[in-house]
Amino acid sequence: MKRLTGVWLRDGKGGKKFMVGRQARQELIKTLQEMDSKDVSLFVFKNNRKETDKHPDYNIAVAPATPRKAPKETKKEEKEEVTDEVPF
Numbered sequence: 001m002k003r004l005t006g007v008w009l010r011d012g013k014g015g016k017k018f019m020v021g022r023q024a025r026q027e028l029i030k031t032l033q034e035m036d037s038k039d040v041s042l043f044v045f046k047n048n049r050k051e052t053d054k055h056p057d058y059n060i061a062v063a064p065a066t067p068r069k070a071p072k073e074t075k076k077e078e079k080e081e082v083t084d085e086v087p088f
Contacts, residue, residue: 005056007058008056008058041064
């Protein structure tokens, strides 16, 4: 797994939250080419070491994707409600 970049949490119009960050295109291309995988997985981790506003709220990392497993069958009442809300 390799860290790509940090992102900062922002408030948008209507109270919607979003994240913003930057990554140099050539560095991103280089990192993805180094991954020996057709697909990659993205991971977003809360930055528990944030001390100032200059430190990102979250970090994004990338790793080669692993093959997907078939999802387990669940009962209707056990299924989680799916929304487009960001969970933070």
